Each structure stands twice: as C-alpha cells, then as structure tokens.
Amino acid sequence: MTLQSRLSDAFGEAFAALGHDATFGVVVESSKGDAPYQCNGAMAAAGAAKKRGEKLNPRDVASAVAAHLADNPLIETLEIAGPGFLNITPSAQALAETAQAISEDPIRGLSAGAELTIVIDYGGANVAKPMHVGHLRSAVIGEALKRLMRARGHTVIGDAHLGDWGLQMGHLISELAIEQPSLIYFDEAYDGNYPDISPVTMDDLARLYPQASNAAKDDADRMELSRVATADLQAGHKGYRALLDHFIAVSVEALKEGYGRLGVEFDLWNGEACVDPLIPDMVEELRHAGLAEEDGGALIVRIEREDDKKEMPPVMLLASSGAVLYHTTDLATLVDRKAQINPDLILYVVDQRQALHFEQIFRATAKAGWFREDQLEHLGFGTMNGTDGKPFKTRDGGVLRLEDLMEMMQTAAETRLTESGIGADFDPEERAEVARLVGLAALKFADLQNARLTNYVFDPERFTAFEGKTGPYLLYAAVRIKSILRKADDMGAAFGPIIPEDPAEVALVLALDAYPKAIALAAEKRAPHILCDHVYGLAQAFSRFYTNCPILVDETPEVIRASRLSLAKATLEQLEHGLGIIGLDVPEKM
Template sequence: MTLQSSLSDAFGEAFAALGHEASFGAVVESIKGDAPFQCNGAMAVAGAAKKRGEKLNPREVASAVAERMEKHPLVGSLEVAGPGFLNITPSEKALTDTAQALAEDPIRGLEAGAQLSIVIDYGGANVAKPMHVGHLRSAVIGEALKRLMRARGHTVIGDAHLGDWGLQMGHLISELAIEQPSLVYFDPDYEDNYPDTPPVTMDDLARLYPKASNAAKDDEDRMELSRLATAELQAGRPGYRALLDHFIAVSIAALKEGYGKLGVEFDLWNGEACVDHLIPDMVEEFRNNGLAEEDDGALIIRVERDSDKKEMPPVMLLASSGAVLYHTTDLATLVDRKAEIDPNLILYVVDQRQALHFEQIFRAAVKAEWFRDEQLEHIGFGTMNGTDGKPFRTRDGGVLRLEDLMETMQSAAEARLEESGIGADFDDEERAEVARLVGVAALKFADLQNGRLTNYVFDPDRFTAFEGKTGPYLLYAAVRIKSILRRAEEEGAGFGDIHPDHEAERALVLALDAYPKAIALAAEKRAPHFLCDHVYGLAQTFSRFYTNCPILVDGTAADVRASRLSLAKATLEQLEHGLNIIGLDVPERM
C-alpha cells in the first residue's frame, strides 16, 4: 500500500459512511496548490445526484467528508477549496511510517495480483539482412515491456520472431548456387549429412541478398531462379533446408551481438520457418470448420464484424497460386504458441502501420476459438524521424544500419563527456565504456520517454545532454548518489531511521512512494514513458533534496545525517531498479 492508496481507502470509507459510493474517495496527486494530494469526489457526487434529478451542493458534501476525516491518523491538515476540492496534507506519522517502509524496501508493491504467462513478440529482424534503424523502437519498447511485466511478477517469454521465409531465402539460395554451384547443397542426389560449418558468413549474406534482389528486378529469368529455389525450399528439398539452417544460425549469431549492444535479449529465436509444417493442418482446420472460403482462386477468411465502422478486408490464407502469405505464417505462429506455451496474453510490439494486419489475424484466431479478443494485443508505435519529419534515413536516402546509428550516438556521447570534463582522469578503457553506456542510455531514453504512438526527431546533441529530460542526466543523477554513499562509507557514516522534517525530505518520500503507481500504469497502458516520467521526476526531486538538505557537511547532526543517507540509499535503489527496467545501465562513476 502506498500512502496515496491508503488515503484513497480512508476517504472512500468516509464517502461510504455518508451514503455515497466509496469510489468517490479516490485521492490523486495535486496538480497545483500547497497540499500534495487532493480528492475531487464531492463534485462527482453532486454530478451523479444531478443525473438522478437530485440537487447536492458539492462544497457541503466536501465539508461533511472533511469533518469525518480531520482527525484521521493519516491526515495532517485538510482544506475545502473552491467548489468542493479537498486538499490533503498527510500527517507527520504517515510520512515517517511511509519513509521507514521505503527504507526497508524501496521497490515494494510491484506484484500485479494474478500472475500471467505472457509472450512478447518484438524485434522482427530478417535473416541475412543487417539490423537497421527501423528495428530500434520494437527492440527498445519490447525489451522494456518484458522487463516491466517480469517486475510485476508475470512469467514472460520474449520472441524475436525472425523473418526467415519466402522469396528472400530463394534469392540467397539461387545467388549462392550461381557463385558456388559445386557445393553439395545443390546436388539433388546428395541427401547424407550436410556440413556443420556454414558455407557463408554474415558479410556474405549481406552481400548476396541485395545482389540477387537487384538482379531479379530487371531480369525475369533471374527472378524465376529465385522463385524456383523458394518453391523447392518450401517443398522440403534437403539441401535447401540445410542451407536455410545455416543462414538462420549465422544470422542469429550476428543478431545476438547487435541486439546485445542495445541490452536486448530474447528467450526464443523462432521465425516463420519454424511453423511451416503446421500450415497444411491449419488450413485444413479452417476449411473443415467453414471459416475459409474460395474467392477468385484465393482462400480467405472473412473477419468483418457488425460493429465495424469501416471496411475490414478478409484474411488471405492462401494466394490464388497456392502460396502462403504473411497472414498464413502469423496464424501458424499462433497455433504454435497455443500448443507450446498456451499463454494468457500475447503482445505484438510492431510499427503502428501494421495495425490492420494484426487486427485481421487476431479476429481470425478468435473466430477459430484459439484465443479471446483480450488475449491478443498489438502494441503499435510511431517512427523515429529525421529533421524533415520523415522516417530517419541516410543522406543518400538509404536505410541507416543500427550499428552506424549506435556509433553516431557513442561519438556524440564521447564529445559530450569531453566537453563537460566528465571522466577526464579515467583511463581509455573506462572512458570508452562510460561513453558507450551514455550513448545507449541517450538513445533508449530518448525513444522510451515518448508516448508509444508519438513520432520523434533524431537529435544526438539533445539526446546526449547532461541537463534536462535525458538518459545521460539520469545516469549522472544515479552516479552522484553512488559517490555520496561511497564517501559516507569512507567517513564511517551509517544509516538510520528516516525523519522527513524538511519540506524537501517530505517531497522525496512522496516521490519514492509513487513508484508502484508508475509501474502499474506503465504495465496496464503498455507504455514505458510513465516509468520514464517517474525516474526523471525522482532524480529532479533528489537534486532539490540534496541542495536543501546537507548530508556530509560539517555541523550536520549525526541522526539527521543518518536519516538523509537512508533516503539517498532508497533513492538510488529505486532509481537503479527503474532504469534497469527501461534498459539503462548505470556506471560506477562518471
């Protein structure tokens, strides 16, 4: 229980005692005014009465509640303001008890109640292609949601869901056949054990695919080679399947390195190829239950609903040629997840521009009675744009590699550290590591602090600033507290009971107490920016506390110093916990 939730319960009881619904007693943080909390239920009571044809004065309702609550142990002072606002200042005992609870457990109260099994589908990188800037938001948001849900006590499985099927594989196989026709994979009579060592590197794959794709655009005969290779692969030709396994293994090794630099990890590295064997039975199921129908040679599933306000296209299960499509493989993935995991919830962290696609497959899965509507969610997001307002690209209009983007951020971080003099006495290795952490923090926090659906402009100079709402500011705030605690240990200063006597101390206690609410809101809304808001506000509040409340200054009483050190320690633990959820690692010093 946070202090705010405890106050809500107490005021709810007061409203109920006066004959009103307890829900009207909800206490919220004050937007303005001297009191930290307020209750606006009196106006809501009057509004509900008006709908029933009754007349109640909201200020009189508020006064009656205040009369019942003025001597409550959680309440220090209570004021009826305006048309019926209740401005609430907690009692000294309530603040002290809250502070002590925070000192014992700064990250308490995070469990969500009923624990769920959750799959989060994020990443979506393609086999044989280097990661690019378009993979950033899915990776960063998905990883934050995975860590957030785990912090709430849920069992969460992160799946990269690789793009490893279709014509792109045919391009690779056919181009490799042109360059190295003597490889055993192309011998139709060879079906023994294939080599364990891949015949290609990631650099080879990154070269082969665009070479084949570009050639096929202008040469129909070349395109036919890729189509034939794709068809034979999907028909199960052993050599081609062995090549696909190599392509996937080589790509996953490179992707693990690339995602690892972002601090992103997956539990599953499954892709479309993993579920290909499930498609025939799935298609037959849709036929047998009458959900699939022929339409101009294609096999479709109609998913429109009477409540639709705009046209909802059908799911394309099979093309007129008999080929499987993205709808098909995504539905087969749901079949696989149902059979292997049977999760309570699946979250798809994918660009908002794919919203229609996911609405279609979700509806098909619900019609098939595999899942319920509330078990499938598309977590859409906006784009990271250039200064022209369009999705970020290189100067020549190409897609920027994620590796190049991160190098840009590290260079910006190095320049910022040099400019500020931070780490000037570090050796080269430590300075480089701090720059890396600052660059990653700058990039990830700049992304996550925005509402998911918001587009934002890539600005490395602004992102790497040590002032304002940035990742580097938060790292520096945490490092400063670490420095304070190290110095206290060196001086033999210990921790003690917290006595929040100063206004800045009370503000810090209340800021710390708001953590469970921020966690819950971020999880329920699938929106990490609520957690970003909290950690930034906490860092700011600590800065004001440190300015106004000396800790290790000569003349500070021992009990006051011990109390303030305990507050600093609780702040660091909560700040690091929150930063870890959003994927920011704090260095020991800066």
C-alpha cells in the same frame, strides 16, 4: 501500500459511509501544489446524485467527507477549494510510516497479484539482413515492457520472431546457386547428411541478398529463379532446407551480438520457418470449421462485421498459386504458441503501420477459437524521424545500420564528456565504457520517454546533454548518489531512520512512494514513458533535496545525517531499479 493508496481507501470509506460510491474517494497527486494530494470526488458524487433526481452541492459533499475524516491519523490538514476539491496534507505520522516502509524496501509493492504468462513479440529482424535503425523502437520498447511485466511478477517470454521465410530466402538460395553451383546442396542426386558448417558467413548473406534482389527487379528470368527456389524450399527440398538452417544459424549469431549491444535479450529465436509444418493441418482445421473459403483461386477467411465502420479485408490463407503469406505464418505462430506455451496474453510490439494486419489476424484467431481477442494486443509505435520529419535515413537516403547508429551515439557521448570535463582522469578503457553507457542511455531514454505512438526527431546533441530530461542526466544523478555514499562510508557515517521534516525531504519521500503506482500504470497502459517520467521526477526531487538538505557537512547533526543517508540510499536503489527496467545501466563513476 503507498500513502496515496492508503488515503484513497480512507476517502473511499468516507464516501461510502455517506451513501456515495466508494470509487469517488480516489486520491491523486495535486496538480497545483497547494497540498501534495487531492480528492476530486465531491463533484462526481454530486453529479451522480443529480442523475438520481437528488440535488447536492459539491462543496456540501466535500464538507461532509472532511467532517467524516476529521480525526483520521493519516491527515494533517484537509481544505476545501473551488467547487469542491479536497486538498490533503498528510500527517507527520503518515509521512514517518511511509518513510520507514521506503527505507526497508524502496521497490516494494510492485507485484500485480495474479501471475500471468505473457509472450512479447518484439524482434522482427530478418535473416540475412543487417539490423538497421528501423529495428530500434521495437527492440527497446519491447525489452522495457518485458522487464516491466517481470517486475510485476509475471512470467514473460520474449520472442524475436525472425523473418526467415518467403521470397527473400529464394533470392539467397538462387544467388548462391549462381555463384557456387557445385555446392552439395544443389545436387539433386545427393541423399546423405549435409555439412554442419555453413558455406556462407553473415557478410556473404548481407551481400547476396541485395545482389539478388536488385538483379531480380530488372530481370524477369532472374526473378523466376528466386520464385522457383522459394517454392521448392517451401515444398521441402532437402538441400534448400539445410541451407535455410545455415542461414538462420549464421544470422541468429549476428543478431544476438547486435541486440546484445543494445541490451536486448530474447528467450525464443523462432521464425516463420518454424511453423511451416503446422500450416497444412491449420488450413484443414479452418476448412473443416467452415471458416476458410475459396475466392478467386485464393483461400481466405472473412472477418468483416456488421458494425464495421471501415472496410475489413479478409485474411489471406493461401495465394492462388498455393503460396503461404504473412497472414498464414502469423496464424500458424499463434497455433504454435497455444500448443507450446498457452499464454494468457500476447503482446506484439510492431510498427503502428501494421495495425490493420494485426486486427485481421486477431479477428481470425478469435473466430477459430484459439485465443480471445482480448488476449492479443498490438502495441504500435511511431517513427524516429530526421529533421525533415520523415523516418530517419542516412545522408544519401539509405537506411542506417543499427551498429552505425550506436557508434554515432557513442561518439556524441565522448564529445559531451570532453566538453563537460567528466571522466577526464579516467584511463582510456574506462572512459570508453562510460561513453558507451552514456551513448546507449541517451539513445534509449530519448526513445522511451515518448508515448509509444509519438514520432520524434533524432537529435544526438540534445539526447546526450547532461541537463534536462535525458538519459545522461539520469545516469549522472545516480552516479552522484553513489559518490555521496562512498564518501559517507569513508567517513564511517551510519544510516538511520528516515525523518522527513524539511519540505525537500518530504517531497523526496512522496516521490519514492509513487513508484509502485508508476510501475502499475506503465504496465497497465503498456507505456514505458510513464516509468521514464517517474525516474526523471525522482532524480529532480533528489537534486532539490541535495541542494536544500546538506548531508556530509560538519554542521549536520548525526541523527539528521543518518536519516538523509538512508534517504539517499533508498533513492539510489529505486533509481537503479527503474533505470534497469528501461534498460539503462549506471556506471560506478563519471
């Protein structure tokens, strides 16, 4: 247990002993700095008493609580301020116990207790299309949440959920048929096995799709070719299904490389095509349950409720043409996940602009009885914008490829390293690797430090700064601690019990002690920015500690040096652990 949670328990017991609800005893970090912690429950207790017809002065409640806790060994001083705030200064004994627990395990107490099986859907990249800047936020937020939930002890499965179905596949097949009509996949009389080697590369796919899409926009006959190919594919055309398998395999290989460069990994590379065979039985089940009905030739599921304050369109199962739609494949994906994984929770990390779509899907799923609505969450996010306040584009108005964005950040990091004189004596290969890590940290932290729904402006110069709340600042803080520990090792200096006496030492111990709470809150609210706030605050607390508490100078007594080295080591372990969750890798030197 953290010191804050121990204090909350003590205050909760005090409130309960005085006839109040124990929840009024919650202790929080102080906002004014008069003391490390405060309890604001006296006002709430007086308010609750007033509702019961009793008259209580909040300061009197606070005084009674303070009197009840007068001899508590966790508390050094307990002062009443304002209308009834209780300012709490922990005792030396409590600080020593907390420091010892941190020294033994700087990342203790992260488990959520009850283990859940969680699926996180956070990819959404399309087959045959290169990754672009629009894939950044879902990837880094989803990966951080996956790692965060795993740190809490849950079983977490990340699913890329590829876009590999629909008209885009018809475009590719028909365009390939125009260019290479002699391919065996287009021979209607062929009845053998198809080649294992793909007839197209990722470069071919990246060319074929826009070529077909642009042609179809201005030519109705060309669009009809794509529509027919799409219908034939979905009807089970063997040659087209074999081509689709090639398209998917080639694309997944490229996507694994692209996501890998971003430090993102998936457990499943499933797509919409995977669940197509499930759709007929699913539709029949919905018909049989009386949930699916005909409407203007289409098949729909009505999901509106009497208390809706806005129009809620129905879920579209089948178009009037009989074609399946996004609603259909997303519902079939839920059927598949129920059968294959049976998760306790599914999180969708998808652009906030898709909120209506997911509300429709969740309602239909609950009506069908496959999942409860509280088992399905859409975790929307805002956009990364240019200086014009609109979603980031290239100078000519196009969508920037993700690999180009990452190269842009690495170049900005190299410039910043040169300006700062950092790594000037590194060999070219080592320096390039540091620049890669710095650029990636800058990009990811700039995204994750924002609340999910917040839009933010892309600013490479600000993101790569080694001062302020940035990824590079955090990497440098961790590398500096590594350097201190290496020097200590060269000196033969020993580690010892942490003795928090200086205010900066106490502040660092309390910052370290807040880690379990930050992890729990970030997981509960699905908010990686809370963890970003913690690691940044921890780095700042260490900086103040390092400035005020010399470690390796000759004047520092051996016992104090041993204590401060242990505090530095604990800080590094927690800092690296937290940075690892948000996807930042710390180099050995900078």
